[in-house]
Amino acid sequence: MELRDIEIFLALAKELHFGRTAERLHITTARVSQSIRKAERRVGGRLFERNSRNVWLTALGEQLRQDLSVGYRQITEGIAKARAAAGTVSGALTLGTMGPMAHTIKPILGLFASSHPNVKLRHREVQPPAPLELLRSGDIDVALLWLPVHEPDLTVGPVVHASDVLLMVSAGHPYAQRESICVEDLGDHCAFLPGRLPTSMQAAFQPFHTPSGRPIPRGPQPSTWHEILGLVTAGQGVVGVAQDAALFYPWPGLAFIPIRDMPPVRWALVWRTADESPLIRALSYAATTAHRSTGS
The missing domain is CATH 1.10.10.10 (Winged helix-like DNA-binding domain superfamily/Winged helix DNA-binding domain)
Structure with a gap:
């Protein structure tokens, strides 16, 4: 054949x-x-x-x-x-990341750029409440997303980053002064998670039930990351986030509390299976190579 x-x-x-x-x-x-x-x-x-x-x-x-x-x-x-390896790919590739998350894969992007000087890498912002939207619409070619992603039309590439989960709360929240909390504590406060987010991706940051079986209440469904920041700052709820958010968004009105019994969240490159291309495979290869060289 x-x-x-x-x-x-x-x-x-x-x-x-x-x-x-x-x-x-x-x-x-x-x-x-x-x-x-x-x-x-x-x-x-x-x-x-x-x-x-x-x-x-x-x-x-x-x-x-x-x-x-x-x-x-x-x-x-x-x-x-x-x-x-031959550096024969050329053209333009659009990468979607959430705010400054591209910083976490800087070595990968540097290796990709040096290996393929004829490729123009464009950047678009992906909104956490709708992380698959720009992929599905074709506005981006590849997205840096947290796992798990269980979508039949999407391919999950190499894992490129891992981050602990923190609870983002307002500075006046009862948890703001704690050194850490546990998942059971999440049952006492309202969380912001939109319906457009696959349930498996929701659960990575905000489980639906505590270990004792109590439901974790859901609040308003924001459509952008900055809406989430505003709601949390106003004390209208809490949300689980990657530890990177504490570095990127050190707002005076926010506090970030480690959730000690939540597993780390892994991040990977994701693309539409039907539209896989030499450019996408070259970026995936750069991710694998960079990960192997750093041993991370």
């Missing part, structure tokens, strides 16, 4: 829909069907079954998917690494 036919087969095995597969790969549905028929002739059996509503893998198709997926990933990663 040619590499393109393997790509088509694996895409259809994931999408289980000829139209979505064609759209994802920017080809026609007829090209998808032709490629699958060709693959079936080559292996000597049916790889997919379909009816008027559904497409599903046969046992043979599932076996082939498992056998090919690892090798295909190794091939594409090898090509991406070679291209990145």
Whole structure:
């Protein structure tokens, strides 16, 4: 099987829909069907079954998917690494970060810029209440987001940073003078978390229940980071944040309290799977290389 036919087969095995597969790969549905028929002739059996509503893998198709997926990933990663090392990529890439969070990956951006002088790296601000919005709209190519991200249309790249979780409160809040708090304490105060945020991402900073089972109340749903800052400063609620926020936003009206039993939050590069490009792979490779060289 040619590499393109393997790509088509694996895409259809994931999408289980000829139209979505064609759209994802920017080809026609007829090209998808032709490629699958060709693959079936080559292996000597049916790889997919379909009816008027559904497409599903046969046992043979599932076996082939498992056998090919690892090798295909190794091939594409090898090509991406070679291209990145050669510095042959060019064009423009738009990176979305939350406020000054780009500072946390400065070594990665420096390595990427020095390795690819012909690439223009643009920056856009991502709003924490809607971290996936600009990715989904196509306004940015890659975003620096906290994990977990469990979205079927998005690829999570290398982890580039980790941060402890702090509770951001007003300077007059009862917790403001504490050295630390625990998750159980969160059940006593209202938190700001918008409905547009996937629940798994919400829970990374603000669990839905305390360890004893008490619900953690939710308050107003702000649409921007500065709205969150204003609400907290006004004493209208609290919010879990990355420890970096204490460095970037040392406002007189805010206090940041460690949550001692919350696990650190990991940050990674995330992009639309269907729009992965040599530029994105080059940035991902720079992230992996920088992480390996620093040992962080």
